[in-house]
């Protein structure tokens with residue numbers, strides 16, 4: 165008997181969907197596209213006191229987030245897919261996210277310079293997760309570490 169054409173075409177459609185899913189998975193490895201709520205699980209500085217103009221090296225530990233970079237870092241083009249989610253980098257600000265942007269961390273460690281002229285006393289270095297377009301990950305993920313400027 166004549167079989168309705170949709171019965172014959174359905175397995176082909178399913179195969180195309182599977183191939184497309186496999187290609188997407190290859191273009192964006194699952195380890196680079198973590199799921200779940202992204203977080204900065206730890207933020208530490210290599211020193212607690214620093215002179216204005218001096219350097220501080222921060223170590224940023226993240227969970228459910230992949231440090232893949234951003235759109236204009238000149239590498240890692242395959243990760244510049246909006247659909248990848250939970251990937252990007254971290255901004256480091258002085259005192260608050262409205263404060264001066266000191267640097268962009270593309271990996272777990274970043275050295276930033278405390279600006280000349282920063283007033284002596286207690287300050288904070290604030291790290292915030294950003295997507296590949298330098299937009300804060302929503303809901304916003306920030307963590308700070310206290311430093312004293314001498």
Ligand SMILES: [Cu+2]
Pocket residue numbers: 234253254255268294297298299
């Ligand atoms: Cu950025």
